[in-house]
Amino acid sequence: MSARWERIREIVGAAIELPPEERHAFARAECGDDAALWVAVESLLRQAEDISEDFLEPPPPPPLAPRPAPPPVDDGMRLGDFVLLRELGRGGMGVVYLARQESLGREVAVKLLANGPGTSATDIARFHRESRAAAQLGHEGIAQVYMDGRHGDIHWFAMEYVRGHDLATELERQRRAPGTGDETILPRHDDPGYVLRVAGIVAAVADALAYAHRRGLVHRDVKPQNLLLDAASGRVKIADFGLVHDSAQEQLTRRSEVLGTWHYMSPEQARVRSETIDHRTDIYSLGVVLYELLTLQRPFEGSTGFEVVAKIRDQEPPSPRVRNRSVPPDLAVLCAKAMAKEPERRFDDAAVLAEELRRVIEGRPIETRRPTAGERAARWARRHRRAIGVAAALLAALWLGATLAPRHVPQATMTFREPHLAGARVSYRILDSVTWTFGERQDIGVAPCDVTLPLGDYRFVLQTDEGFAELTRHLMSEGRVYDIGDHVRIRSDNEVRDGMVAISSGEFWFGSRSASNPDHQLRRQRVDAFWVGEAEVTNGQYRAFLRDTGYQPWPAMWPEEWDPTWDNLPVADVGQADARAYAEWAGKRLVSDREWAKAGRGEAGWLTPWQQDVDLDGTRERLGLGRVPHVDTDDPAAKWATYLAGVEPVRSRPEGRSAAGLFYMLGNVCEWTETLYSRPEAEDGPITTDRGLARLKGAAFSDDEGYWRLDKMFMAPIDVREYRFGIRCAKSARP
Numbered sequence: 213m214s215a216r217w218e219r220i221r222e223i224v225g226a227a228i229e230l231p232p233e234e235r236h237a238f239a240r241a242e243c244g245d246d247a248a249l250w251v252a253v254e255s256l257l258r259q260a261e262d263i264s265e266d267f268l269e270p271p272p273p274p275p276l277a278p279r280p281a282p283p284p285v286d287d288g289m290r291l292g293d294f295v296l297l298r299e300l301g302r303g304g305m306g307v308v309y310l311a312r313q314e315s316l317g318r319e320v321a322v323k324l325l326a327n328g329p330g331t332s333a334t335d336i337a338r339f340h341r342e343s344r345a346a347a348q349l350g351h352e353g354i355a356q357v358y359m360d361g362r363h364g365d366i367h368w369f370a371m372e373y374v375r376g377h378d379l380a381t382e383l384e385r386q387r388r389a390p391g392t393g394d395e396t397i398l399p400r401h402d403d404p405g406y407v408l409r410v411a412g413i414v415a416a417v418a419d420a421l422a423y424a425h426r427r428g429l430v431h432r433d434v435k436p437q438n439l440l441l442d443a444a445s446g447r448v449k450i451a452d453f454g455l456v457h458d459s460a461q462e463q464l465t466r467r468s469e470v471l472g473t474w475h476y477m478s479p480e481q482a483r484v485r486s487e488t489i490d491h492r493t494d495i496y497s498l499g500v501v502l503y504e505l506l507t508l509q510r511p512f513e514g515s516t517g518f519e520v521v522a523k524i525r526d527q528e529p530p531s532p533r534v535r536n537r538s539v540p541p542d543l544a545v546l547c548a549k550a551m552a553k554e555p556e557r558r559f560d561d562a563a564v565l566a567e568e569l570r571r572v573i574e575g576r577p578i579e580t581r582r583p584t585a586g587e588r589a590a591r592w593a594r595r596h597r598r599a600i601g602v603a604a605a606l607l608a609a610l611w612l613g614a615t616l617a618p619r620h621v622p623q624a625t626m627t628f629r630e631p632h633l634a635g636a637r638v639s640y641r642i643l644d645s646v647t648w649t650f651g652e653r654q655d656i657g658v659a660p661c662d663v664t665l666p667l668g669d670y671r672f673v674l675q676t677d678e679g680f681a682e683l684t685r686h687l688m689s690e691g692r693v694y695d696i697g698d699h700v701r702i703r704s705d706n707e708v709r710d711g712m713v714a715i716s717s718g719e720f721w722f723g724s725r726s727a728s729n730p731d732h733q734l735r736r737q738r739v740d741a742f743w744v745g746e747a748e749v750t751n752g753q754y755r756a757f758l759r760d761t762g763y764q765p766w767p768a769m770w771p772e773e774w775d776p777t778w779d780n781l782p783v784a785d786v787g788q789a790d791a792r793a794y795a796e797w798a799g800k801r802l803v804s805d806r807e808w809a810k811a812g813r814g815e816a817g818w819l820t821p822w823q824q825d826v827d828l829d830g831t832r833e834r835l836g837l838g839r840v841p842h843v844d845t846d847d848p849a850a851k852w853a854t855y856l857a858g859v860e861p862v863r864s865r866p867e868g869r870s871a872a873g874l875f876y877m878l879g880n881v882c883e884w885t886e887t888l889y890s891r892p893e894a895e896d897g898p899i900t901t902d903r904g905l906a907r908l909k910g911a912a913f914s915d916d917e918g919y920w921r922l923d924k925m926f927m928a929p930i931d932v933r934e935y936r937f938g939i940r941c942a943k944s945a946r947p
Contacts, residue, residue, distance in 0.1 A: 353420030499550025721817025752779030858913030
């Protein structure tokens with residue numbers, strides 16, 4: 213398939229997984245200025261929406277035959293060494309009794325097969341296989357089996373009795389209002405500790421499943437009813453290996469049988485066709501259990517089992533964070549990976565899932581990444597390949613028509629006609645404003661010159677033998693002519709790099725583990741080599757810029773009478789456009805949020821300028837800075853007085869320098885970055901950019917204690933000027 217068709221499929225696939233009201237806007241944004249691509253994508257998208265889901269996939273499986281009634285037994289009945297005391301519960305294949313083992317004087321659970329005219333020899337063999345399989349497993353997370361036997365027509369086995377109840381009962385009690393039912397074993401679902409406790413429960417189950425999987429046993433019926441909670445310890449144990457797959461006895465279960473319980477079965481169990489069922493089916497079912505524990509709702513519901521199975525095959529569930537905002541983003545990512553439709557995209561080992569869950573519990577970053585839009589698109593395409601085939605003929609005709617038809621691409625013009633820049637070589641690179649990455653360099657010509665480009669985001673470069681200038685611009689108005697401004701200067705590398713620190717390329721930790729915005733969640737990131745200001749821009753430097761260019765406005769809080777001792781304080785009361793103009797006059801640009809994080813946190817991802825595990829509550833004290841309350845006022849004099857009380861000269865307090873040697877990555881003022889603010893419009897939707905908002909980094913002197921850490925991100929309208937907002941410049945190592 214050509215790259216063009218791959219791109220069409222990727223966009224349509226990603227769009228179709230979004231809510232209907234968001235699909236077409238997302239697809240339009242993805243197509244950008246390529247009108248022919250947009251026509252093709254829009255046509256295929258509408259076809260995919262119109263085609264009936266019943267046409268796309270085979271019909272759902274037939275219903276399971278009803279099980280026979282449990283055997284007639286009485287309390288006090290003896291089965292070998294065991295005396296039945298009372299019924300504990302019923303399942304698909306039998307009934308469980310509390311019993312007393314006479315020889316050892318202990319309470320056990322005895323499971324009896326539901327025997328009758330409909331019970332087959334395979335059912336009986338599978339029942340006893342459960343006891344033999346579980347008896348092989350000596351793990352604290354698996355209910356131990358002691359003995360099995362037969363009493364007339366009654367087939368039974370005795371197992372460990374767990375004093376408490378199963379997770380299904382726990383979930384029912386969690387759904388009830390407090391005081392209206394029996395007590396829960398876990399904390400109440402609205403308790404702050406509930407979510408992490410649930411993660412611990414599922415991690416323990418994953419450990420036990422990993423143990424069973426390493427011994428060739430696959431449970432195939434992981435669900436809340438088969439997970440027993442001990443009331444005293446709160447520990448969980450797996451029970452009911454009735455559908456276990458033993459690689460040594462595979463003939464007892466045909467691969468095409470629909471086994472498992474509707475809501476918890478994996479997509480491969482639900483497809484009713486010859487397909488190998490391996491240990492990853494348990495990982496899927498455990499993902500469903502995790503989802504239900506986090507949200508108190510199952511991911512897929514329906515009025516019939518058929519409807520549930522169809523949803524399991526064809527639909528993606530809403531993120532658990534849609535149903536419970538207290539679920540950490542990392543936990544939602546792990547849940548989604550465990551429940552991936554294709555087994556190869558799930559965790560390959562339940563032990564890996566257990567370790568990832570413990571990372572969440574301990575506040576460490578997970579290693580599992582969010583699926584990209586392209587990966588989501590490919591998954592959709594695989595599930596709906598017949599729909600794509602049906603629409604292909606129509607699409608081909610529409611594609612040809614779109615190719616031949618006149619195309620209107622919204623454009624704007626950028627001019628480079630400032631006399632002092634004549635002779636500079638001009639080029640540009642397309643900017644992805646979400647990831648803040650750049651496309652291939654495209655030459656424009658030699659200034660003075662103009663270029664007309666589709667609306668979008670760009671990095672322009674003007675280069676001479678002396679040096680180069682970098683200009684980030686957003687062309688947003690159709691037909692408008694943009695000029696770069698007469699403040700731009702091209703300066704020599706030696707002049708620009710004076711007072712700057714070189715930062716090498718490479719990976720580092722970016723974002724925060726507590727961030728709700730997926731664009732700022734903790735992850736590994738990479739940036740190219742760059743230079744960054746050792747210190748924040750000072751009042752004296754900014755005053756030189758204003759005098760040289762006549763730039764307006766000056767900071768409104770500055771008093772008319774100027775004290776020269778203020779020149780070495782960090783400039784503030786500037787907006788992002790002001791900060792950008794200063795940086796371009798200095799032959800530099802604003803630092804990006806990724807670059808700021810690399811320079812401040814280093815490759816290890818420190819949270820303070822000193823180390824990762826320092827007491828974060830003592831950051832301000834270690835810097836020796838007092839608390840200066842924020843003043844919400846428009847009075848310039850009040851702002852200036854507060855500013856003077858809170859800031860210090862930009863190269864003071866060397867003990868607070870970052871690992872890269874930068875002053876005041878925390879303290880003094882917040883620093884504008886050139887990065888715009890990006891976020892999803894809806895939960896798990898595509899991330900979009902708000903060009904009216906920009907990101908700032910670094911805690912200001914008047915910020916609360918909780919913000920004094922290097923992983924925090926701030927945002928503000930680009931035209932807002934505050935006495936807390938200042939400037940730090942950067943420069944790429946090469947144009």
